[in-house]
Amino acid sequence: MIDDGFIKSLLEKKGSLSRRESIDCLTLDCPADQLKDVVLSFRDDEGFDLLVDLTAIDHGEDAEVRFSVVLHFYSLVHRGYVRLHVLCSDNENPSVPSVSDISPAANWHERETYDMFGIKFTGHPDLKRILMWDEYPYFPLRKEFPLAGIDTPLPAADVVEVTKASVEPAPMMGGPFVSSSDGVMSDSEPRALDESWTEEMEKPS
Amino acid sequence: MISDEVGYNGKVEGDVIVTKADAVINWIRKHSVWPMPMGLACCAIELMASAASRYDISRFGMEVMRFSPRQSDCMIVAGTVTYKMAEVVRRIYDQMGDPKWVVAMGACASTGGMYRSYAVMQGVDNIVPVDVYISGCPPRPEALLDAMMKLQDKIAKEPSVGNLRKAKAVSAG
Ligand code: SF4
Numbered sequence: 001m002i003d004d005g006f007i008k009s010l011l012e013k014k015g016s017l018s019r020r021e022s023i024d025c026l027t028l029d030c031p032a033d034q035l036k037d038v039v040l041s042f043r044d045d046e047g048f049d050l051l052v053d054l055t056a057i058d059h060g061e062d063a064e065v066r067f068s069v070v071l072h073f074y075s076l077v078h079r080g081y082v083r084l085h086v087l088c089s090d091n092e093n094p095s096v097p098s099v100s101d102i103s104p105a106a107n108w109h110e111r112e113t114y115d116m117f118g119i120k121f122t123g124h125p126d127l128k129r130i131l132m133w134d135e136y137p138y139f140p141l142r143k144e145f146p147l148a149g150i151d152t153p154l155p156a157a158d159v160v161e162v163t164k165a166s167v168e169p170a171p172m173m174g175g176p177f178v179s180s181s182d183g184v185m186s187d188s189e190p191r192a193l194d195e196s197w198t199e200e201m202e203k204p205s
Numbered sequence: 206m207i208s209d210e211v212g213y214n215g216k217v218e219g220d221v222i223v224t225k226a227d228a229v230i231n232w233i234r235k236h237s238v239w240p241m242p243m244g245l246a247c248c249a250i251e252l253m254a255s256a257a258s259r260y261d262i263s264r265f266g267m268e269v270m271r272f273s274p275r276q277s278d279c280m281i282v283a284g285t286v287t288y289k290m291a292e293v294v295r296r297i298y299d300q301m302g303d304p305k306w307v308v309a310m311g312a313c314a315s316t317g318g319m320y321r322s323y324a325v326m327q328g329v330d331n332i333v334p335v336d337v338y339i340s341g342c343p344p345r346p347e348a349l350l351d352a353m354m355k356l357q358d359k360i361a362k363e364p365s366v367g368n369l370r371k372a373k374a375v376s377a378g
Contacts, residue, residue, distance in 0.1 A: 132324070133289050140323050149323025156292040163295060165331045167288050170321040177319035189342075191319075 002026055002080040010046065014038060025072075025081035032086050032096050039071070039084075039099045047077035051099075054109035056117045058143045066091040067119055071099070071106075088119060098124035116141035148172050173198045226366045234278075234304070235360040236266040238353070241277035241301065243294060245284030248311035248343045252283040255346035265353055274300040279356065280333070281349075285313040286326045298333045304368065306360070308352055309335045312342040 007026060011017055016034040020027040030038050042048040053072040059065065067088040074081050088094035098121035100107040110121040111130040118139035121127055128134060133155050138145055152167040154160050173192070180188045197203040240262075242252055255262050262268050271277040274297045286294060298307065309329050312318035315338045317327035329335060336359055337352045344352075 131289075145323070147322055154288060154292060156295075159292050159295045159332070163332045165291065165326075167323070168327070170317060170323070170325070170327055172321055177321055 002075075002078045002082065006078065014041070020085055022083065025083055027083040027085055030084045030086050032089065035084070035086055036097050036099060036102065039102050042073055042082075043102060046075070048073040048075045048082055050074040050076065051103040051105045051109075052081070054099075054106050054113060056113045056119050056141075058117060058141065060143050065089070067094040067117060069096045069113065069119060093120065094118070095120035095122050097122050098127075100124055115139070118142065173203075227364060228361075230365040231361045231363055234365070235357040237269075238265070238267045238279045238306075238356070238360075239269045239271050239277045240267055241274055241280045241297070242270050242272070243280050243282045243284075243297065245282065245286060245290060245294075246313060248283035248313065251343045251346055252281060252310065252349065255349045260346040260350060262350065262353070265350070265357070267353060274298070275302065277301060278304060279306045279308065281308045281310055282314040282329045282333075282335075283310040285318065285320055286329045286332075287324050288326050289324075291326045291329075291332045294329065295332045303372065304363070304365070306336045306356055307333050308349075308356060309338045310349060310352070311339060311344055315340070318342055 007019075011019065011028075014034075016031050017028045017038065020029045039051075050073060051071065052074050054069070056067055056069045058067055065087045069086045069088065071084040071086070072081055073084070086096055088096055094117075096119060098106065098110055100110055100121070101123070107125070108130060110124055111127060113119055114121060114124075114127055115129040115131050116139060129136060132140065135155050137152065138150060140149075146169065148169040148171075149167060150169065154166055160166065177192055179191075182188065242249065244252060254260060256268060256270060267279075274280075278301060280294075280298055280301065282294065298305070307329070309315045313320060313325070314329045315335075317325050319342070321327075326332065337356050339348050339352045341348055
């Protein structure tokens with residue numbers, strides 16, 4: 001566990017950090033321009049040298065600050081996690097400094113975050129899509145993007161010519177296929193939650 | 206009368222068997238299917254299990270799994286076909302020599318399965334012609350073997366000589 005004395009001294013040392021309410025681990029708000037400094041001192045001075053996760057949050061189209069990037073660090077010294085929460089100032093072209101030169105583990109995470117949310121990581125050595133193909137025009141984990149997908153051409157023109165295939169919205173009847181988290185395993189296998197409507201039968205309103 | 210029977214039934218004296226060319230060709234083909242294991246997700250584990258000793262796909266002459274499309278004639282699509290992978294699946298299919306067959310193994314390869322999402326192609330038949338579909342998530346190895354036997358039945362009924370003639374006519378222009 002991370003003790004309160006350490007948190008206090010950390011906040012005194014790093015004036016730009018402020019504590020943020022969180023239901024689990026210690027969470028600190030960090031201004032984007034201070035991020036690299038903080039990550040460097042986390043690694044070299046504070047013992048938080050293991051970057052476990054880096055992702056982003058979309059707070060919704062109407063939110064004042066739409067995107068924030070979150071970084072999770074683990075410390076083998078303190079045996080605990082700390083989360084850095086960085087707000088992206090620009091809602092249209094969100095960007096955050098890349099930390100992949102300090103923590104190479106961030107490299108692919110940043111690419112994934114860019115792929116899914118469209119957040120630019122300035123200074124990243126090779127910021128391109130990692131899951132979707134390069135020409136894909138959308139950022140699928142943004143709130144306005146439908147889970148079923150959007151009509152899009154496939155990248156390979158010659159394959160498309162032969163097969164006439166394209167990206168089509170997936171049929172969503174029955175809702176997304178999910179597994180309920182409770183009950184015995186045989187009852188919680190993935191299935192349509194709402195089977196009252198199909199492609200032929202209208203969704204009851 | 207020329208019999209449709211494929212096996213040697215000893216009605217003719219000596220080492221002579223009289224049959225149709227189709228029957229011979231198909232008999233040879235169906236007992237030496239060389240699968241291309243297109244293992245894309247969890248179903249591939251069951252595919253591997255069916256190659257191991259307990260289920261032993263070699264009983265059907267299909268144990269020669271080739272990881273090169275140029276040496277195989279039956280693509281077993283075992284797993285989730287994402288849109289990004291679809292192009293690759295098609296290219297590999299194109300590189301396989303004729304005649305060739307495709308088995309869609311599992312719910313994902315057949316219909317997209319539980320992945321109703323922007324990333325997953327809703328059935329590999331959008332991109333390659335499928336001969337046999339297998340239900341299940343994942344299908345048990347028995348189901349795969351059953352499908353391969355269905356495929357053998359299908360191969361046995363193919364007009365192979367006619368297809369060869371057609372292909373020859375096409376290549377001759
Ligand atoms: S059908 Fe089921 S087991 Fe097979 S690839 Fe899809 S999710 Fe995995």
